[in-house]
Amino acid sequence: MKQAVSIVLVLLLGAFIFTALYFADSSPLQFKPYGDADLSGRVSQGYVDKNVTADAASEEPAAVVYGETKNAETGSANIVTSVVVNYRSFDTLGEVTVLFVAALGVGLLLSGKRRRQEAAFQPSFILKHGVRIVLGIMVIFGVYLFTHGHLTPGGGFSGGSIIAAAVLLLYVSDNAFKAKVKAFKIAEGVAGSLYVVAGLLGLALGGYFLYNFLPTGVVGDLLSAGIVPIVYILIGLKVGSEISGVIAGFATEEEAL
């Protein structure tokens, strides 16, 4: 099953690259032939000439009004997010990859049949019930942080870390707790692949990898900024499951042979 999925993924990627390289002229997709993509024009020059006015005819840049301005270039109310997940999205993909490699290293070092580490003493009543109260709030807050990453401070990395902290609390408050590590791995892999798929869709529809191909909507709406919230949700899921997997790896120990 795993092998079939990976073979299909590799074949799809190969077909994608092949069409991108050799059928750029005739294909309905927006591929640029190799070497023709003007990246500095897309990012640097576009940033220098930044013009948020809706009609390009008027030379004067209009002021951006929260909740009113439509179809701004990124449409993200949080400027940091518009840089991190739009202009520099490729860089963020690299960051996610770094985290993935770190989690992979932990997984390799702590591999083998594993059981829960024996705790020195039982968790107290206060901790158990405190965690029970706080846990839901933490997960909701983490999800809020990464779904509103394009509107408020926060984003995929911090939201995912908060969710992983909730998993850590579960481990601390219950000596018998064992997380479903396999589910973490599946979520991580699916979210990471979907990030790349979003990038390839941007390449196909807009001509650049990770191009923001969706309409950007009204600044300040939840459903705005094109693919920025989608990408941040994917990053949040990926980071959350990755760090949870690392925590699960450290909380268990190797089965005595």
Added chain:
Amino acid sequence: MSILGYIFMIFGAAFLALGGFGVFRMPDVFNRIQAGTKATTLGAFSLILGVGLANPDWLIKAILIIVFIAITNPVGSSVLARAAYKKNVKQYVKEDGKAGE
């Protein structure tokens, strides 16, 4: 309203400073935890409530933050103190032989 908020903020800052001082001054883990927790819980409460009063738009958020601190801060400190106790961390004993105050 805003003056009341500033008074709360100063009060909270003073308590936070006292809590920080207590962490340095107290002799062992348990005393330090109680200084740190009690003083900083009240300090953070009044500081955040002061911000909420000085800027009434944030009052509800401030109260939510206070509720969250009220749940988490004592739990965290009790867990730390319990772990230290279970691990037989040495307690401070006064020179006259009685257990620490």
